[in-house]
Amino acid sequence: MTNLQTFLSESVLYQKQIIFENYSADNNDYSTPDRFNEKTFEYYCCHEDKNTTFKLDVGEVGRYSYSRIPEEYFNGEHLDFTFNAIGKCQSCNKFSVYFLLNVTSDKPISDIISMHEVNLFTDRSNIDVDGANIIIQKAGVFPEVSVKINKQVLKFFSREMSTFYYKGVKCINDNYGVGALAYFRRIIENELLKIIEEIRDLPDSDKTMIQKLLDEHSANPSVSTIYTHIIEYMPNSLKILGHNPIKLLYNQTSEGLHSYTENESKERAQEIRMLLEFVIIRINEEKSIVKDIKEIIKNLKS
Numbered sequence: 001m002t003n004l005q006t007f008l009s010e011s012v013l014y015q016k017q018i019i020f021e022n023y024s025a026d027n028n029d030y031s032t033p034d035r036f037n038e039k040t041f042e043y044y045c046c047h048e049d050k051n052t053t054f055k056l057d058v059g060e061v062g063r064y065s066y067s068r069i070p071e072e073y074f075n076g077e078h079l080d081f082t083f084n085a086i087g088k089c090q091s092c093n094k095f096s097v098y099f100l101l102n103v104t105s106d107k108p109i110s111d112i113i114s115m116h117e118v119n120l121f122t123d124r125s126n127i128d129v130d131g132a133n134i135i136i137q138k139a140g141v142f143p144e145v146s147v148k149i150n151k152q153v154l155k156f157f158s159r160e161m162s163t164f165y166y167k168g169v170k171c172i173n174d175n176y177g178v179g180a181l182a183y184f185r186r187i188i189e190n191e192l193l194k195i196i197e198e199i200r201d202l203p204d205s206d207k208t209m210i211q212k213l214l215d216e217h218s219a220n221p222s223v224s225t226i227y228t229h230i231i232e233y234m235p236n237s238l239k240i241l242g243h244n245p246i247k248l249l250y251n252q253t254s255e256g257l258h259s260y261t262e263n264e265s266k267e268r269a270q271e272i273r274m275l276l277e278f279v280i281i282r283i284n285e286e287k288s289i290v291k292d293i294k295e296i297i298k299n300l301k302s
């Protein structure tokens, strides 16, 4: 996949991505909107409910051919333009995604498109274009990227926490890292003890010892040893990470929220989301194995 394909398929709103490195006048991909015309990428087709190949259509701007990059695509000497592009599903031809794309260069670039024409134009032709990167971001997407949520996880939480979980995932999609982290931390603060109780009730857990930890904790909630010690008493399927997932989750609530940048917050939120889903899916698996075996035993007896 090219950088542009990865960008179109995966990047969330306002997430900047380099699509072209070391720009030069003779090697000038993406310097005008028409250069995005007919680029293909993978995307989710709502009509077919699966990923298909999409093709970009940038409309009228795609019909011009330039000898120089027009002034309107510059902000000072930096490339900076925003344009609409429609991605059409090539499989069903019924579904389209609408992007508003913003393209910039991180250094000044020349407006000369071909070095053969350098002699024809004097201004800008002297600008050293070495090393400029072309950067793109989505300034708008319609329809909105749907928030895909694991149903098992949603069911596991209380109504209020399900809403937080949904909002947290949506913040990740919209690239609001700090917001996402805040939601996921609230979920851990509210649900971690419930998760421990669920683990206690699994057949391969040491019920007595986990209950003891829970009793100690309710007698003195400020002591956090429960999160460290639970690993000794839980089923192997929850230990396969080589780390204690409960302690990892707990640790996320103990550090200051404001010590992270937007990006660090987003990464943390994504890690918490994955860990939470891992734990909840494992708990459900352990439960369903027992249910299946109970069924078998019932059938054998009858």
Ligand SMILES: [Zn+2]
Pocket (backbone or CB within 6 Å): 045, 046, 047, 048, 052, 089, 090, 091, 092, 093, 094, 095
């Ligand atoms: Zn389609």
